[in-house]
Amino acid sequence: MQTKLPDIGDECVIYQRKGFCPYGLTCRFGASHLNADGTNKKADGFVEGSVVSDVKNGMTKDLQRNLRKRTFDFHDGGQQNKRGGKDRKKGRDVLVAAVEAKKSIVESVIEADAVAEDEDVAVADADIEDESMATGDIRDEEHIRLLPAERKRLNFAGKLYLSPLTTVGNLPYRRICKRLGADITCGEMALANNLLTGQQSEWALMVRHSSEDLFGVQVCGSRPDVMGRLAELLKAEVSVDFVDINCGCPIDLVCNSGSGCALMGRSQRIEGVVKNMISVLDVPLTVKIRTGIHDGKNIAHELIPKLRDWGVSQVSLHGRSREQRYTKLADWKYIAECAEVAAAAADGNPMPLFGNGDVMNYQDYYEHLENTKVAGMLIARGALIKPWIFTEIKERRDWDISAPERFDIFKEFTNFGLEHWGSDTRGVETTRRFLLEWMSFTHRYVPVGLLEQPPQRINERPPHYVGRSDLETLLSSSHCNDWIKLSEMLLGPVVEGFQFLPKHKANAWK
Numbered sequence: 001m002q003t004k005l006p007d008i009g010d011e012c013v014i015y016q017r018k019g020f021c022p023y024g025l026t027c028r029f030g031a032s033h034l035n036a037d038g039t040n041k042k043a044d045g046f047v048e049g050s051v052v053s054d055v056k057n058g059m060t061k062d063l064q065r066n067l068r069k070r071t072f073d074f075h076d077g078g079q080q081n082k083r084g085g086k087d088r089k090k091g092r093d094v095l096v097a098a099v100e101a102k103k104s105i106v107e108s109v110i111e112a113d114a115v116a117e118d119e120d121v122a123v124a125d126a127d128i129e130d131e132s133m134a135t136g137d138i139r140d141e142e143h144i145r146l147l148p149a150e151r152k153r154l155n156f157a158g159k160l161y162l163s164p165l166t167t168v169g170n171l172p173y174r175r176i177c178k179r180l181g182a183d184i185t186c187g188e189m190a191l192a193n194n195l196l197t198g199q200q201s202e203w204a205l206m207v208r209h210s211s212e213d214l215f216g217v218q219v220c221g222s223r224p225d226v227m228g229r230l231a232e233l234l235k236a237e238v239s240v241d242f243v244d245i246n247c248g249c250p251i252d253l254v255c256n257s258g259s260g261c262a263l264m265g266r267s268q269r270i271e272g273v274v275k276n277m278i279s280v281l282d283v284p285l286t287v288k289i290r291t292g293i294h295d296g297k298n299i300a301h302e303l304i305p306k307l308r309d310w311g312v313s314q315v316s317l318h319g320r321s322r323e324q325r326y327t328k329l330a331d332w333k334y335i336a337e338c339a340e341v342a343a344a345a346a347d348g349n350p351m352p353l354f355g356n357g358d359v360m361n362y363q364d365y366y367e368h369l370e371n372t373k374v375a376g377m378l379i380a381r382g383a384l385i386k387p388w389i390f391t392e393i394k395e396r397r398d399w400d401i402s403a404p405e406r407f408d409i410f411k412e413f414t415n416f417g418l419e420h421w422g423s424d425t426r427g428v429e430t431t432r433r434f435l436l437e438w439m440s441f442t443h444r445y446v447p448v449g450l451l452e453q454p455p456q457r458i459n460e461r462p463p464h465y466v467g468r469s470d471l472e473t474l475l476s477s478s479h480c481n482d483w484i485k486l487s488e489m490l491l492g493p494v495v496e497g498f499q500f501l502p503k504h505k506a507n508a509w510k
Contacts, residue, residue, distance in 0.1 A: 004025055004026075004030070004038075005028065005425060007028055007029055007030055007031050008028045008029060008428065008491060008492035009028075009029050009492075010029070010031050010032055011029060011032050012027055012029035012030065012032045012033055012423055013029070013415045013418050013419055013423065014027075014418065014419055014423050015029075015032050015033040015043065016032075017419060018051045019042060019043035019045070019046035019051070020033075020040075020042045020043065020046055020051070021033050021040065021423065023422060023423050023424045023427075024040040025038055025040075026424040026425065027423045027424060028423055028424065028425060028428050028492070029418075029423055054209055054210040054211075055171070055207050055208065055209055055210075055420070056207070056208045056209075056210075056239045057203075057206040057207050057208050057217075057237075057238045057239055057240075058203070058206075058207060059198065059200065059203035059206075059237075063198070063237060064198040064200070064203075065198075066198075067196060067197060067198030067233075068197060068198045072233065074229050074232050074233075075232060153284070154242060154284035154286070154313040154314055154352075156184060156314060156352060156354070156375060156376055157352075157375060157376070158376070159183035159184050159214070159376060160181060160182050160183045160184065160376075160379065160390050160393060160394070161182075161183070161184040161186075161316075161354060161376055161377065161378045161379065162174065162177045162182040162184065162185050162186070162378075162379060162383055162390075163186070163316075163356060163378035163379060163380035163383070164186040164187065164188055164189055164218040164244065164246070164288075165188065165380060165383075165384065166188050166189055167188070167434070167437055167503055168384055168434070168437050168438050168441065169186075169187070169188045170188065170420075170434055171207050171208075171209055171416075171420055172413050172416035172417045172419075172420055172431075172434070173387075173413065173434075173438060174209065174212060175209055175211055175212075175416050176387050176409060176412060176413055176416070177383060177387050177390060178209075178211045178212060179211075179412075180387050180388050180390050180391050181388075181390030181391045181393070181394050182379075182383070182390045183214060184214045184215075184216075185212045185214070185215050185216075186215065186216045186217065186218050186244060187205050187206055187207070187208070187215075187216070187217045187218060188205045188218070189205070189218045189219070189220050189246045189249060190202050190203075190205040190206065190217065190218065190219050190220070191219075191220055191221065191254075191259075192219055192220060192221030192223075192226050192227055192230045193221065193226065195219070195230060195233065196226065196229060196230060196233065205217070206238055208239060208240070214241050215240060215241055216240050216241055216242040216243060216244050216286070217234065217238060217240050217243055217244070218243075218244040218245075218246050218288070219234075219243065219244070219245060219246065220245070220246040220249060220254060220259045220260055221259055221273070222257060222258035222259040222262070222263055222266075222269060222273070223273075224269070224272030224273050224275075224276045225276070227245075227273045227276055227277050228276030228277060228279070228280060230277075231243070231276065231277040231279075231280040231281050232280050234281070235280060235281055235282060235283075240283060241283060241284075242283050242284045242285070242286055242313070242314075243277065243281060243283060243284075243285055243286070244285075244286045244287065244288055244316075245273065245274070245277070245285065245286070245287045245288070246259075246260060246288055247260065247261060247263045247264050247270065247287055247288060247289045247290075248260065248261055248264075248288045248289050248290040248316075248318050248322075249261055250290070250322040250323075250325045255322065261289075261290055261293055261322040262293070262322075264289055264290070264292065264293060264299060264300075264303060265293050265299070267303070267306065270303075271306070271310060274287070274307065274310045274311070274312060275310055275311070278310070278311045278312075284313035284314070285311070285312055285313060286312065286313055286314040286315065286316065287307055287312050287314075287315050287316070288315075288316040288317075288318070288356075288378075289303065289304075289315060289316070289317055289318070290317070290318045290320060290321055290322055291317070291318070291319060291320060291321050291331060291334055292321045292322070293321060293322045293323070294321060294322070294323055295321045295323040295324055296321075297321070298321070298331075298334055300317055300334075300338050301334075301337060301338050301341050304317075304338055304341050304342050304351075304353070305341060305342075307351070308342065308345065308351040312351065313351070313352075314351065314352045314353070314354065314375075315342060315351060315352075315353050315354070316353075316354040316355075316356055316378050317335055317338055317353060317354070317355055317356060318330070318356040318357055318378075319331040319332055319334060319335045319355065319356065319357035319358075320357060326381075329357075329358055329459055330355075330356070330357025330358045331357075332355065332357070332358075332368060332372070335353075335355040335357070335368075335372065335374065336371070336372035336373070336374075338353060339353045339355070339372050339373040339374045339375075340373055342373075343373050352375035352376070353373075353374055353375060354374060354375060354376045354377055354378050355368055355372065355374040355376075355377050355378070356377065356378040356380065358381075358382075358457075358458045358459065359377055359379050359382045359389075359458075360381075360382040360385070360386075360389070360455065360456060360457055360458040361382070361389065361392060361398065361455035361456065362389075362392045362393045362395075362396050362397070362398070362455075363455055364382075364455075365377060365379075365393050366393075366396070381441065381458060382458060384438065384441035384442070385441050385442060385444050385445050385458075386401075386442070386445050387409065388401060388409075398448045398454055398455055399448070400447060400448040400449045401447070401448075402472075403467065403468070403469050403471040403472035403475055404471065406442075406445075406475055407471060407475070407486075410435065410439075410486065410490060411490055413435060413438070414431060414435060414490045414491060417430070417431030417434060417435065418431055428491050428492070431491060432487050432491050432494070433500075435487055435490070435491075436480070436483050436484065436487055436500050436502070437502060437503055439483040439486065439487075440480075440483070440502035442475070443475065443476055443477060443478055443483070444461075444462065445475075445476075446462045446465070446476070447467065447468070447472065449468065450465060450467070450468070462476075464476075474486065480499075480500050480501065480502070483500070484498065484500060
C-alpha cells in the first residue's frame with residue numbers, strides 16, 4: 001500500500017459496473033474496492049464468471065498465434081487470384097484427392113446446386129499452402145458460394161450513419177454517439193496486412209460494444225489475394241453486419257502503398273479486391289470513395305456503376321478529391337449527380353449511395369436528403385465537433401446545449417474509457433490521450449445562443465468569444481493547456497512535463 005499511487009477518485013466505474021475490479025492495487029480509484037491491507041473486495045452477490053463482457057471481436061491468444069505462425073485455416077480467401085507454380089499444382093492435387101475421398105458428398109452438392117464442371121476446376125485451383133487444410137470432413141460451405149439472394153440484406157434506409165473516424169472514432173466515443181441517436185456505427189480503418197499478421201493494435205479497431213446493434217468494420221488494402229484472405233478471417237472471427245472497403249483515405253502512407261484513394265485509379269485491382277471479398281463474405285460489402293484522386297478530375301461517376309455490377313451493396317461518397325483532403329467545401333452538386341448514376345440501375349434494383357461532407361446541423365442534413373437522390377449521409381467532423389447532432393437531426397431542432405451538459409458528455413466518455421482501457425495508470429493515460437484528441441475538435445463548437453445567424457457551418461471558423469459561464473469559455477478554448485486542464489478535472493493531474501499535440505488537424509481550419 002505504501003507504493004500505491006494516490007487515487008484519482010473514490011468511485012471505480014469498473015467495480016460499480018461489474019462488482020469486481022481486476023486491476024486491484026493498481027487501480028487509480030481503488031478506495032472503493034480495496035481493504036485496509038490492500039486485498040481486493042468483491043461486491044455482495046458477486047459470482048465468479050457471472051459477468052458477461054459487453055465487447056466482442058477481441059483477438060484471442062490462439063488466434064494471434066495462428067496468424068503470426070501462418071497456421072490459420074484459410075479455405076476461400078484468394079481463390080480469384082491463383083498464384084500458379086508448384087503451390088497451385090499442390091493445392092489442386094491435394095483438394096482433388098480430398099474431394100475423391102468424399103465423393104458422395106460432393107456429388108450431392110453438385111446435384112443440388114447444378115454445379116458444372118467449371119466449378120470443380122475453380123475449387124481445385126484454390127490457393128492452399130498446407131495439406132492439412134484439406135484433410136478431414138469436407139463441409140458444404142467450403143465449396144458452395146453464397147448467392148446474392150442468400151447474403152444478408154443491407155438496410156440503411158432512414159438511419160443515421162456515424163462515419164468511421166481514425167483515432168477519435170474509438171469504442172467509448174461510438175457509445176456516446178449511440179446514446180445521442182446514431183443508428184449505424186463503424187470501426188476505425190484497419191490495414192489488411194496488419195490484421196492478417198495478428199497485430200494487437202490493429203485488432204483493437206475491430207471491437208464492438210453490445211449497444212452497437214448495426215455495426216461494421218472498415219478495412220484497407222490493395223491486393224486482391226490479401227483482401228480475400230482477410231474476408232475469410234473476418235467471416236470466421238468477427239461479428240459484424242457489414243464490411244466496408246476504404247477507397248477514400250488521402251494519407252500519403254496509405255496511398256503510396258496502392259491502397260485508400262489510390263485504389264480508385266486502378267480499376268482492375270479494385271475489381272479483384274471487391275470480387276474476392278464478396279465471394280467469401282456472408283455479410284454485405286460496402287465501399288467508401290472520394291470524387292477522385294486529382295482536384296478537378298472527378299472519376300467517381302465512372303466507378304459507381306462498376307461497383308454496383310460487381311455486387312457492392314452500398315457506396316459512400318465523400319465530396320472532395322484526394323488532393324483537396326478537407327479543404328474547400330464538399331461538392332454536393334457532384335454527389336447529387338453520382339446519386340443519379342447509382343439509382344439508374346437497368347435491373348430496377350438501384351444501389352444506395354450515401355453522401356459525406358460538411359453536414360453540421362439538421363438543416364444541412366434534410367436539405368441534401370430532399371434535394372438529391374442520396375439514400376442517407378455519413379456524418380464525420382460534424383459529429384466530432386458536436387456528437388449531439390444525431391439528436392438534433394432526429395428532433396429537427398438546434399439544441400442549445402449548456403456547458404455542464406457538454407462537460408457531462410466528457411465525463412461519460414471518461415467512464416467508458418476507463419471501463420474499456422482500464423482503471424490503472426496506463427488505462428487512465430490512454431483515456432486522457434483520446435479525450436484530448438476529441439477536445440481538439442469539440443472546442444470549435446459555438447453555442448447556438450451566442451450565434452448571430454444560426455446554424456453554425458463547418459467551414460466557418462469561430463472567433464474568440466467569452467461564453468455564458470467560465471466553463472463554457474474554457475470549453476471553447478483552442479489552447480492545448482486548457483484541454484489538459486479540463487482532463488485533469490476528470491482524470492486527475494498529469495505528470496510533470498506532460499505535453500499534448502493533436503494528431504489530427506483538419507486542413508479546413510488552417
